[in-house]
Amino acid sequence: MPEENASRPSPTERGLPYWEQPLPEDKELAAQESEAREDNLLLDVRSPADINRYMMDPMRRQSTRFWVLSVILAGGVFMWLTAWVYQMINGLGVTGLGRPVMWAVYIVNFVYFIGIGHAGTFISAALRVLKFEWRRPISRAAEIVTVFALSMAAVYPLIHLGRVWKFYWLLPYPNERQLWPSYHSPLVWDLTAILTYFSCSILFAYVSLIPDIAMMRDHTTGRWQAFYRIFALGWRGSEKEWANHETTQNVFSYGIIPVMFSVHTIVSWDFAMALQPGWHSTVFGPYFVVGALFSGSGAVIIALILLRSTMNLKYFLRSEHFNGMAMFMLILSLTWDYFYFNDYLAPWFGGAPVDRTLNILFERGAYAPFWYTMIICNTLVPALTLWSKKIRTNLTALFLVALLVNIGMYLERVIIVPLTLARNELPFSWGVYTLQAPETMITIGTFCFLFLAYIIFTRVFPIIPLWEVHEGQALHSLRKVGRYLLHLKSAE
Amino acid sequence: MALPVHKWTMVIDLDKCTGCGACVVACHAENNVPVQTEREITRLRAMHWIRIERYWMGAYPDVQARFLPVQCQQCGNAPCEPVCPVYATNHSPTENLNLQTYNRCVGTRYCQNNDPYKVRFFNFFDPAFEDSFTNQLNPDVTVRTAGVMEKCTFCVQRIRRAEEDALAQGAALKDGDVIPACVQTCPPGALAFGDLNDPNSQVAALLKEQDQRTFRLLENLGTDPAIYYLKGGPSHA
Numbered sequence: 001m002p003e004e005n006a007s008r009p010s011p012t013e014r015g016l017p018y019w020e021q022p023l024p025e026d027k028e029l030a031a032q033e034s035e036a037r038e039d040n041l042l043l044d045v046r047s048p049a050d051i052n053r054y055m056m057d058p059m060r061r062q063s064t065r066f067w068v069l070s071v072i073l074a075g076g077v078f079m080w081l082t083a084w085v086y087q088m089i090n091g092l093g094v095t096g097l098g099r100p101v102m103w104a105v106y107i108v109n110f111v112y113f114i115g116i117g118h119a120g121t122f123i124s125a126a127l128r129v130l131k132f133e134w135r136r137p138i139s140r141a142a143e144i145v146t147v148f149a150l151s152m153a154a155v156y157p158l159i160h161l162g163r164v165w166k167f168y169w170l171l172p173y174p175n176e177r178q179l180w181p182s183y184h185s186p187l188v189w190d191l192t193a194i195l196t197y198f199s200c201s202i203l204f205a206y207v208s209l210i211p212d213i214a215m216m217r218d219h220t221t222g223r224w225q226a227f228y229r230i231f232a233l234g235w236r237g238s239e240k241e242w243a244n245h246e247t248t249q250n251v252f253s254y255g256i257i258p259v260m261f262s263v264h265t266i267v268s269w270d271f272a273m274a275l276q277p278g279w280h281s282t283v284f285g286p287y288f289v290v291g292a293l294f295s296g297s298g299a300v301i302i303a304l305i306l307l308r309s310t311m312n313l314k315y316f317l318r319s320e321h322f323n324g325m326a327m328f329m330l331i332l333s334l335t336w337d338y339f340y341f342n343d344y345l346a347p348w349f350g351g352a353p354v355d356r357t358l359n360i361l362f363e364r365g366a367y368a369p370f371w372y373t374m375i376i377c378n379t380l381v382p383a384l385t386l387w388s389k390k391i392r393t394n395l396t397a398l399f400l401v402a403l404l405v406n407i408g409m410y411l412e413r414v415i416i417v418p419l420t421l422a423r424n425e426l427p428f429s430w431g432v433y434t435l436q437a438p439e440t441m442i443t444i445g446t447f448c449f450l451f452l453a454y455i456i457f458t459r460v461f462p463i464i465p466l467w468e469v470h471e472g473q474a475l476h477s478l479r480k481v482g483r484y485l486l487h488l489k490s491a492e
Numbered sequence: 493m494a495l496p497v498h499k500w501t502m503v504i505d506l507d508k509c510t511g512c513g514a515c516v517v518a519c520h521a522e523n524n525v526p527v528q529t530e531r532e533i534t535r536l537r538a539m540h541w542i543r544i545e546r547y548w549m550g551a552y553p554d555v556q557a558r559f560l561p562v563q564c565q566q567c568g569n570a571p572c573e574p575v576c577p578v579y580a581t582n583h584s585p586t587e588n589l590n591l592q593t594y595n596r597c598v599g600t601r602y603c604q605n606n607d608p609y610k611v612r613f614f615n616f617f618d619p620a621f622e623d624s625f626t627n628q629l630n631p632d633v634t635v636r637t638a639g640v641m642e643k644c645t646f647c648v649q650r651i652r653r654a655e656e657d658a659l660a661q662g663a664a665l666k667d668g669d670v671i672p673a674c675v676q677t678c679p680p681g682a683l684a685f686g687d688l689n690d691p692n693s694q695v696a697a698l699l700k701e702q703d704q705r706t707f708r709l710l711e712n713l714g715t716d717p718a719i720y721y722l723k724g725g726p727s728h729a
């Protein structure tokens with residue numbers, strides 16, 4: 001409940017709900033307050049009914065553009081499946097893989113998708129635990145990026161298997177021969193970590209969805225209502241339900257943060273545990289976690305900007321949110337620089353012949369275009385732009401920065417996987433990997449799936465956690481202290 | 493862990509190796525290794541369980557060719573083994589062999605990435621043998637399908653055959669009973685194979701008398717290979 005206001009009777013005292021709080025009579029104060037409301041979603045109070053409408057209107061009206069885009073993306077998904085079947089029938093020879101380079105673009109995509117799957121949970125869980133209030137409207141958009149990116153990340157190890165029809169041999173299932181997967185292998189750690197993280201993320205996203213699904217159920221009729229009724233799990237919004245909901249969310253938030261850190265650490269161990277020069281590095285664990293959050297925050301910014309412009313969510317997504325996300329990305333960029341410096345310095349200083357070969361290739365050899373683009377995108381671009389608030393709140397500029405960061409982080413994985421694998425201790429076995437058509441089709445197709453699943457989700461479920469916005473607006477208020485308006489958050 | 497009953501070991505004398513490639517051909521014939529087309533080889537899919545690596549030493553005109561036959565080093569502490577998620581590649585502690593179970597392999601190809609010698613070969617396509625080759629495939633060796641990894645086995649089928657023969661005759665295995673195809677074929681006799689646990693074997697004797705020339709490939713990685721090389725002197729190839 002809003003706290004009592006010193007300058008005027010509180011709305012509740014006058015019998016008004018919190019969203020009908022009038023502006024103060026003093027003109028100067030009124031101007032200050034409307035300015036604060038413009039800046040801050042949680043102070044720009046509207047009735048829950050209005051807010052629900054702001055969300056549901058764009059969900060119900062689909063433009064022609066939406067359908068055209070959906071058909072194109074569905075075509076991309078079909079292309080992915082066709083190429084995959086073609087690869088299954090003919091064998092992995094249709095890819096560009098060869099003897100030193102046994103992992104390539106599929107593993108790059110796998111690491112990239114896991115990476116962008118990290119920010120979602122981080123934003124909703126960690127920022128929730130740390131009580132960052134600006135995360136309220138953006139948490140679901142981020143969680144859903146996680147869910148779909150992780151489902152693609154879970155598919156890539158299958159696409160990459162030589163005999164995908166035997167994939168279940170990797171799972172610890174009881175069988176008559178008493179054969180179990182080998183827990184010596186980082187791949188089995190990886191599988192365990194990803195399945196844990198994937199199921200936790202789905203549940204976490206779903207728990208926060210329940211009150212909003214119930215709202216959709218109450219605002220729809222017919223078949224759609226029956227659909228929402230199933231997923232709302234009989235939510236009525238009683239006090240006990242809200243209390244349980246809060247507890248569940250807290251348990252998940254605290255529980256999922258260590259899982260998130262462990263997942264990308266374990267993904268990095270796929271590389272760091274190997275003897276391959278350029279992989280065998282102790283800094284890979286934290287370096288990969290930071291890289292994942294870095295590309296993930298960029299992906300969430302891209303998703304938010306696209307949502308805001310295509311679904312008319314200007315009321316929910318304001319400068320404060322982009323400003324916060326951009327600052328987050330800047331911090332992660334600096335942290336990434338620090339870890340990359342560590343990862344680069346040790347082999348450079350050590351100067352082992354094969355490390356020197358790789359470094360020369362990066363600095364002035366065939367890999368230089370990839371390497372310099374990565375450094376520019378991940379280090380220079382964020383460092384030169386994101387210090388300025390003007391750029392942080394300019395959506396076009398921010399979109400470009402986030403896109404470049406994602407390109408840079410994708411290239412980072414390209415450098416780690418196929419480019420590094422091409423060199424090893426015995427120069428006789430060096431080789432160059434070239435991308436082949438089926439790999440390109442599968443890569444583009446999975447990105448199409450990610451977009452398609454995302455845009456369909458936004459039309460079926462509210463992409464803004466409306467109950468979080470209602471809750472935030474009920475908790476936040478302005479209070480006059482002398483001539484100053486103080487932003488207060490009351491205890492929950 | 494049980495002490496190795498046999499410690500199968502190969503000694504390769506680089507002074508004797510002429511780089512003729514007979515071992516490569518013998519291995520293909522013995523182990524049903526598919527012969528790749530030129531196009532596949534340019535795409536890094538060459539498959540030779542044993543290969544002759546040729547390195548050039550010195551600058552023109554004083555150039556020397558050095559030949560290094562490289563096959564699976566049958567490491568005592570193999571990097572390829574622990575990374576397999578399904579135990580398709582595992583260690584035989586009693587024989588010091590790296591075994592590869594073809595029909596357990598799912599094709600993650602992690603073993604190849606972690607293999608510093610790059611001596612593991614992936615079947616990118618189903619193997620294609622021309623008719624004349626199909627008729628001479630070795631019935632003792634599986635023909636591997638697409639999607640599985642394969643590598644030198646020290647001709648494990650010959651080891652088994654020799655063991656069974658010895659058992660049938662009620663005698664113990666003697667040095668020279670087991671001879672892998674490459675050793676059998678090598679014209680200058682650069683390759684020697686035997687049980688290092690047997691102090692009277694040819695390999696044990698070679699390693700003893702030639703210990704000034706002995707080295708193992710990338711020994712600094714701690715892989716404990718079972719293949720010993722005897723360093724070669726100047727060549728005029």
